[in-house]
Amino acid sequence: MPWYKRTYDWLERRIQIEGPVKEAALHYVPKSTASWWYVFGSASLTLLILQVVTGILLALVYVPSAGHSWQSLEILNHQLPLGWFLHAMHGWGSNFMVAVVLIHMAQVFLFGAYKFPRELTWILGVFMLLMTLGMAFTGQVLRFDQDAYWGLGIGASIMGRIPFVGGQLVHLMLGGPMINGATLTRFFALHVFVIPGMLLAFTGLHVWMVLKLGVNEWPMPGRIVRRETYIKEYNELAHSDGIPFVPGAVWKDLVFSAAILFAVAFCAAVFGPFGPKGVPDPTIIQTVPKPDFFFLWIYTVLSFLPPEMETPFILIAPMIGVAVLIALPFVAGVGEKSWWRRPVAVFSVMFLAICWAVFTQLGTYTPWSPKMNAWSGDAVPVKYLQHRTPLERQGANVFQEKQCRNCHSVGGLGGQRGPALDDVATRLTEDQMIRQVLLGGGNMPAYGGALSPSETTALVHFLDTLHPNYQPAAGDASRYVAAHGTLPESTTMERGVGQTKAPR
Structure with a gap:
């Protein structure tokens, strides 16, 4: 008997797979x-x-x-x-x-x-x-x-x-x-x-x-x-x-x-x-x-x-x-x-x-929702820079350099994928802005790995100035209570955000 037949018989006697394979x-x-x-x-x-x-x-x-x-x-x-x-x-x-x-x-x-x-x-x-x-x-x-x-x-x-x-x-x-x-x-x-x-x-x-x-x-x-x-x-x-x-x-x-x-x-x-294409960088959109x-x-x-x-x-x-x-x-x-x-x-x-x-x-050719040509090098509107501190103006520079306007509009100019930021300070507190920038959420990716702590601080301080003059900025009511022992009479709830508004 050939060696390969002996090997097969030896394996088949122990595995017993020939029957199921033939049946299939x-x-x-x-x-x-x-x-x-x-x-x-x-x-x-x-x-x-x-x-x-x-x-x-x-x-x-x-x-x-x-x-x-x-x-x-x-x-x-x-x-x-x-x-x-x-x-x-x-x-x-x-x-x-x-x-x-x-x-x-x-x-x-x-x-x-x-x-x-x-x-x-x-x-x-x-x-x-x-x-x-x-x-x-x-x-x-x-x-x-x-x-x-x-x-x-x-x-x-x-x-x-x-x-x-x-x-x-x-x-x-x-x-x-x-x-x-x-x-x-x-x-x-x-x-x-x-x-x-x-x-x-x-x-x-x-x-x-x-x-x-x-x-x-x-x-x-x-x-x-x-x-x-x-x-x-x-x-x-x-x-x-x-x-x-x-x-x-x-x-x-x-x-x-x-x-x-x-x-x-x-x-x-x-x-x-397929790929890879460019090195991933959340700041380049x-x-x-x-x-x-x-x-x-x-x-x-x-x-x-x-x-x-x-x-x-x-x-x-x-x-x-x-x-x-x-x-x-x-x-x-x-x-x-x-x-x-x-x-x-x-x-x-x-x-x-x-x-x-x-x-x-x-x-294959439909443009992505952000307007990719929204940031064209135009400066942030002057009205958003007047009477601002050096830190807030530095934040405006970060806002421009990191191309936030590709997805967000300010003064009616910019992308429309994200919400307009003209009144962002009335909707989010400072802590909420920091969390959103660092961790992302919704359609926004996390930028925690793309911003230094100083850039994040400056950017949030600039965003904190974006609220119409007749609307108060959003504040953390718990801090007000800790400082004064009670809520102010003007406290309101922002519909859709659930953030208690309190004076700072």
Whole structure:
């Protein structure tokens, strides 16, 4: 007996895996499923394996620290032999994986493959889609360039709007109140260990259920799914008009997966890796940060939404979308599968695809909400500098140099992403201004790492002068009580801010 046969027999006697593998490979599937429409699931698995392999190789070079991550990617792209190609394969593999998973989900929906008895298979697929998007987002953050920094700032602001627990979630995500070295460490752990581990476990369970429940048959018009009879009818169809998965159906999966890998390699060789772009610097916002293509539609929608609609859309729309996808097999788990007799399903897919394509296209050239040319070198209006102390004028200089006017207007000039600051001193106390500048919040990133203590002090003193003459400046009522033992009669509450106003 040859040595390799003896080795195989020795291993098989202890592992006993030949039986399950043969059962999986030779199980019968309906002949109609040996179609090019059924290759997207296996292609998704192939791309996942590609991401795992290239990700492991990248992790040998990448340094997840704020001071070295950007440089490690530059070394990978420009100094290591074929490092750029490995980086590009991982980046383009991510794009292809998101696209193929979305196509697979649409195909499963149109073919009615979420119906009985495959409800849990569909739900697992929904969570796998969310984890795929999570891998894509965390991967973009690990580039830690200008796009990654601002994208992470926007992501943190979205999470910070969650009622009651938003602040705690932001601290958990960033490793503190601002973007720093701990942030990259956490995203590295998410991107390399947590999300891929969960995705691989869900993928294994997903494949197991496909093997046990069978590949969804071709949706013929008039073939109704009934819980009482479907399993029996499917088994009869698989045995009367079925073929072994290997080799009858698997060859198309292999050909399509090979074509996808070739397309990824072609894009990697021709277009190269994604970034990194400029070194992240929160004080430089003369940039047009854009997310990767699968998030561009969100970027576009948020650019066009009025400010008061952003938070409801961000918090409610995703929850509704996920809830609809999860509830789908329970609401429409039986009945017709064929798309020819499900016009609402076809219209829904077409409508969502057109909206996604239009918003994505707009996102490629739609300007970001801050007016990037708002700070043109014009001086702060003279009326805001008259009768000011040297420290307050120094704060005005910091306000100008740090380009705060790209997002905030003063005297009617400047950006409109953030609120106008002409009356900021009537809305925020000095302590609240310091906290907002250092830690950020809402759409504003944290500037604690970009300002020295003296610059922060001067800037806040200047902002503290921005209140109309007829309105008192906001003050901390607790300090007034500590000094005088009671609140003044003129105390009021600022609606929408909740800050007690007291004389200083």
